[in-house]
Amino acid sequence: MRKEIGMFMALGVMCALLAISNEDFYxxxxxxxxxxxxxxxxxxxxxxxxxxxxxGIDLSIGxxxxxxxxxxxxxxxxxxxxxxxxxxxxxxxxAMAVALLIGLGQGLLITSLNLQPFIVTLGGMLLIRGISxxxxxxxxxxxxxxxxxxxxxxxxxxxxxxxxxxxxxxVALAATYLLHFTVFGRYVYAIGGNREAAAYSGxxxxxxxxxxYVISAGxxxxxxxxxxxxxxxxSQQVGEMYELLAIASAVLGGCSLRGxxxxxxxxxxxxxxxxxxxxxxxxxxxxxxxAAGAPQEWRLSDTWKNVIxxxxxxxxxxxxxxxxxxxxRRRRRRVGQ
Amino acid sequence: xxxGAARLLVMRGITKRFPGVLAVDRASLELDRGEVLAxxxxxxxxxxxxxxxxxxxxxxxEGEILIDGEPVEIPDVATAKSRGIxxxxxxxxxxxxxxxxxxxxxxAEHRVWGPLQRLDRASMNDAARELLERIGLDxxxxxxxxxxxxxxxxxxxxxxxxxxxxxxxxxxxxxSSLTVAExxxxxxxxxxxxxxxxxxxxxxxxxxxxxxxxxxxxVMRDGKRVADLDARATNHDEIVSAMVGREFSAWFPERRxxxxxxxxxxxxxxxxxxxxxxxxxxRRGEILGLAGLVGAGRTELLRVLFGVDEALGGTILVxxxxxxxxxxxxxxARGIYLAPEDRKLxxxxxxxxxxxxxxxxxxxxxxxxxxxxxxxxxxxxxxxVGKLGxxxxxxxxxxxxxxxxNQQKVVLAKWLAMEPKVLMLDExxxxxxxxxxAEIYRHMAELAATGIAIIMVSSEMEEIIGMSxxxxxxxxxxxxxxxxxxxLSEERIMSLMTGKExxx
Numbered sequence: 001m002r003k004e005i006g007m008f009m010a011l012g013v014m015c016a017l018l019a020i021s022n023e024d025f026y027x028x029x030x031x032x033x034x035x036x037x038x039x040x041x042x043x044x045x046x047x048x049x050x051x052x053x054x055x056g057i058d059l060s061i062g063x064x065x066x067x068x069x070x071x072x073x074x075x076x077x078x079x080x081x082x083x084x085x086x087x088x089x090x091x092x093x094x095a096m097a098v099a100l101l102i103g104l105g106q107g108l109l110i111t112s113l114n115l116q117p118f119i120v121t122l123g124g125m126l127l128i129r130g131i132s133x134x135x136x137x138x139x140x141x142x143x144x145x146x147x148x149x150x151x152x153x154x155x156x157x158x159x160x161x162x163x164x165x166x167x168x169x170x171v172a173l174a175a176t177y178l179l180h181f182t183v184f185g186r187y188v189y190a191i192g193g194n195r196e197a198a199a200y201s202g203x204x205x206x207x208x209x210x211x212x213y214v215i216s217a218g219x220x221x222x223x224x225x226x227x228x229x230x231x232x233x234x235s236q237q238v239g240e241m242y243e244l245l246a247i248a249s250a251v252l253g254g255c256s257l258r259g260x261x262x263x264x265x266x267x268x269x270x271x272x273x274x275x276x277x278x279x280x281x282x283x284x285x286x287x288x289x290x291a292a293g294a295p296q297e298w299r300l301s302d303t304w305k306n307v308i309x310x311x312x313x314x315x316x317x318x319x320x321x322x323x324x325x326x327x328x329r330r331r332r333r334r335v336g337q
Numbered sequence: 338x339x340x341g342a343a344r345l346l347v348m349r350g351i352t353k354r355f356p357g358v359l360a361v362d363r364a365s366l367e368l369d370r371g372e373v374l375a376x377x378x379x380x381x382x383x384x385x386x387x388x389x390x391x392x393x394x395x396x397x398x399e400g401e402i403l404i405d406g407e408p409v410e411i412p413d414v415a416t417a418k419s420r421g422i423x424x425x426x427x428x429x430x431x432x433x434x435x436x437x438x439x440x441x442x443x444x445a446e447h448r449v450w451g452p453l454q455r456l457d458r459a460s461m462n463d464a465a466r467e468l469l470e471r472i473g474l475d476x477x478x479x480x481x482x483x484x485x486x487x488x489x490x491x492x493x494x495x496x497x498x499x500x501x502x503x504x505x506x507x508x509x510x511x512x513s514s515l516t517v518a519e520x521x522x523x524x525x526x527x528x529x530x531x532x533x534x535x536x537x538x539x540x541x542x543x544x545x546x547x548x549x550x551x552x553x554x555x556v557m558r559d560g561k562r563v564a565d566l567d568a569r570a571t572n573h574d575e576i577v578s579a580m581v582g583r584e585f586s587a588w589f590p591e592r593r594x595x596x597x598x599x600x601x602x603x604x605x606x607x608x609x610x611x612x613x614x615x616x617x618x619x620r621r622g623e624i625l626g627l628a629g630l631v632g633a634g635r636t637e638l639l640r641v642l643f644g645v646d647e648a649l650g651g652t653i654l655v656x657x658x659x660x661x662x663x664x665x666x667x668x669x670a671r672g673i674y675l676a677p678e679d680r681k682l683x684x685x686x687x688x689x690x691x692x693x694x695x696x697x698x699x700x701x702x703x704x705x706x707x708x709x710x711x712x713x714x715x716x717x718x719x720x721x722v723g724k725l726g727x728x729x730x731x732x733x734x735x736x737x738x739x740x741x742x743n744q745q746k747v748v749l750a751k752w753l754a755m756e757p758k759v760l761m762l763d764e765x766x767x768x769x770x771x772x773x774x775a776e777i778y779r780h781m782a783e784l785a786a787t788g789i790a791i792i793m794v795s796s797e798m799e800e801i802i803g804m805s806x807x808x809x810x811x812x813x814x815x816x817x818x819x820x821x822x823x824x825l826s827e828e829r830i831m832s833l834m835t836g837k838e839x840x841x
């Protein structure tokens with residue numbers, strides 16, 4: 001929990017600085033929007049965490065998010081925007097089924113053929129993205145103005161509690177329960193901690209691992225549904241690079257890519273940090289008066305976004321490793337005396 | 338020797354502390370040119386730590402090292418090499434993807450002069466050929482390393498040491514993975530090194546080898562040097578009692594011998610890649626020793642009985658019933674459990690806690706209504722920790738923080754919590770300290786007395802003889818004999834183990 005607390009404090013400091021710099025940061029619409037972004041990222045980041053805790057990796061989730069949206073649009077969008085105008089539940093059901101099957105397929109390839117997760121899901125990432133491209137024919141499919149769109153930008157209590165946030169909370173609670181209160185969860189940690197020892201203890205390693213890929217793809221599909229509703233215009237580009245954002249959230253939140261470590265709370269904090277940084281780049285400003293005495297405003301250019309996110313990820317792992325080394329050294333010295 | 342009486346190497350008052358242990362405690366060691374010094378001691382006695390200090394891998398906290406009478410500092414491996422010290426680790430440090438010459442000159446590559454530092458393969462191949470010839474290894478320098486046998490790889494390590502003009506070569510258990518013929522070849526090479534004036538420090542547990550090739554024997558216990566013996570004037574018993582610090586017989590607990598019906602029977606088992614025609618039975622309350630040299634197929638046999646690997650032929654009977662064991666869960670369902678040789682690799686999930694490790698194999702039964710019964714998990718763990726005397730601050734401690742002996746007890750605990758019928762222990766006391774060893778023996782005796790059948794694989798002859806009711810001896814893929822307790826002797830097992838004798 002140490003890592004999680006540290007990152008939570010970092011998040012707090014960041015929010016405080018942004019609030020001081022620009023009061024719009026805690027304005028209602030910005031808070032609701034940022035929360036929605038955190039919730040959607042958090043949903044599929046939790047999915048990939050299951051895989052990461054077993055020591056695997058899933059690079060295909062960004063493409064799955066894109067594909068679910070494209071499938072929903074193709075099936076349920078009005079005929080005018082090259083959809084098939086079936087009811088929305090048909091689109092969602094088909095899209096979710098496809099997502100789960102992709103997860104199952106990749107999981108089975110990895111476990112039964114003993115292929116490396118990186119390669120299998122890299123192949124999956126490209127292949128699925130390509131399918132989206134084919135389905136959209138390179139253009140856009142607009143969902144039009146169907147009521148489903150409200151799931152993306154609406155919410156309870158006069159839109160103050162975005163629907164995706166409710167979805168995220170349900171997913172997070174279920175994931176926490178699964179990871180910490182069930183045998184399945186224990187197996188996930190045991191496999192990540194030592195796959196061999198788990199096998200020697202009779203743990204059904206392959207079945208559990210396969211299931212984590214299904215969970216990862218399933219939650220990506222769920223997030224894909226939310227994104228489809230939110231964006232409305234489906235092109236093959238939706239969800240590009242999202243797998244990396246999800247992995248970064250997991251790592252910032254305390255998951256180790258070696259496996260065996262990580263919590264749902266941590267992933268939530270990691271996702272929040274990433275989204276607050278993105279939002280903060282738009283929000284952050286310094287006001288001053290120039291030599292002529294006129295009030296001026298300095299803002300960060302949007303081009304700095306990836307530089308800052310990359311820097312934060314590197315900084316966090318460096319800090320973590322350095323504290324590790326220092327703690328070890330201190331412990332050693334204490335024993336020496 | 339112009340510097341008169343100055344010895345090649347003197348290590349004096351060396352001390353090294355690790356978190357929680359004093360690994361080396363004011364230890365000393367001397368070595369002359371052309372001398373073969375055997376360094377012996379129980380696991381954890383500090384031999385390897387002392388050698389790592391000599392090789393520049395670890396820094397000593399106290400003490401001094403003199404080479405040719407001059408005090409020297411050895412802060413890193415490069416310095417050790419430049420002073421002519423070469424370490425050959427038990428786990429060979431070679432790159433299987435490079436060829437033999439590439440391995441011999443790894444880190445000391447010959448280069449063509451120029452800004453690009455291009456590799457001078459021709460020069461390396463020539464030099465490698467000479468070195469290989471010198472140690473009498475008939476392979477081409479361009480052979481990929483992965484095509485060699487373990488014995489040949491060991492020779493490549495020696496060639497690598499010679500390439501650095503080593504004057505001191507440390508060999509850590511060099512024969513542990515060699516065949517008898519390969520070991521013989523190694524002894525010849527050591528003899529050749531001795532003639533060339535190169536000193537060898539030879540770490541081994543095998544008394545016969547030590548008495549045969551060493552000039553002197555330095556015995557370590559609890560990080561100290563406890564004896565320095567002339568190899569020609571000592572014997573097996575003297576060395577062993579110096580190693581363990583007491584008479585040997587006191588080590589092993591009294592046994593009750595109520596041996597019951599057959600619980601497990603193997604008939605003509607074929608173990609993939611390791612053994613065939615394996616037939617034996619195991620009875621209630623019996624401790625069955627499984628002896629043999631490394632590579633005889635013992636661990637592989639246990640893996641088949643536990644379902645990690647599948648047998649290619651033959652049958653397994655439990656309580657007289659024919660059973661199929663295809664995966665560990667099949668064995669576990671029948672009360673057949675394995676505490677594997679490599680605890681950290683196969684036995685424990687190190688980042689999980691003591692309680693979580695203990696419950697792991699049985700955890701499927703801890704979830705009657707969708708939720709893990711953590712209270713029950715804690716209760717079972719607390720009970721086992723108490724029974725086995727596992728020293729841990731709490732059951733919520735991660736096992737990675739426990740000592741070797743206590744880790745081994747956690748492995749035992751996870752199976753004892755499930756009422757074993759057959760308990761298979763692969764090298765149960767490897768790498769654990771003397772006190773914990775005696776405790777493990779006591780627990781084994783108690784378990785057998787309650788009717789549990791135990792199979793124990795061990796490479797320590799004393800352990801095999803001290804604990805077993807019967808001993809199955811394997812040599813090169815076959816059982817060469819099954820010896821009853823009354824007929825047990827070191828000579829008898831040794832001759833079955835090395836294939837000199839074959840029981841009907």
